[in-house]
Amino acid sequence: MKDQLHISEQVCFPVYVFAKEIINQYRPLLTELELTYPQYLVMMVLWEYKEQTVNQLGEKLKLDSGTLTPLLKRMEQKDLVCRTRSTIDERLVHISLTLKGEALKEKASCIPAQLMESMNVSLEDLTNLKNIITKILKQ
Structure with a gap:
């Protein structure tokens, strides 16, 4: 019988390592x-x-306002976004792109393909992984 407390038996550990690795690939x-x-x-949103x-x-x-x-x-200081308080409800702050932020989209358009190439994985494998993760998160 396998010991369920062995790290090699855990699903969470490779997911944790993968999350760190994918962010390192983006850096x-x-x-x-x-x-x-x-x-x-x-920016993508x-x-x-x-x-x-x-x-x-x-x-x-999936971020709270204390983090956002x-x-x-910082993004406003870099002239990527504009924060505007609502005139109807002062509790609401609207975030929109500046011209510089909009222009960055073109430079970023190659990132998904570059990431896939750096990870040496097929689009089909990544799509399958994304679908499985999405299914688990929706439960």
Whole structure:
């Protein structure tokens, strides 16, 4: 009988190591864009949706406002995003891209292919992995 407390029997450990590895693979690609991985995630949401409130960003990225607020302040200082307080409800802060932030999308467009190449894995394998992870997270 296998000991379920052996690290080699755990699902969580290779997932943890993989998460660290994938972020490490992103690092040199994002350094060229002067972005951290969390900033890159924010940019991807804004490239897709154009404008979001801090709460909407937090929901999409699974980040709380305590984590997002300093991140967004740094991105605003880099002139990538603009933070605007709602005139209707002052508790809401809208985040939108600046022209510089919009222009960065073109430079970032090659990152997914570069990441896949650096990981030496097929699109089919990555798609299968993503589907399995998504299925588990939705339970």
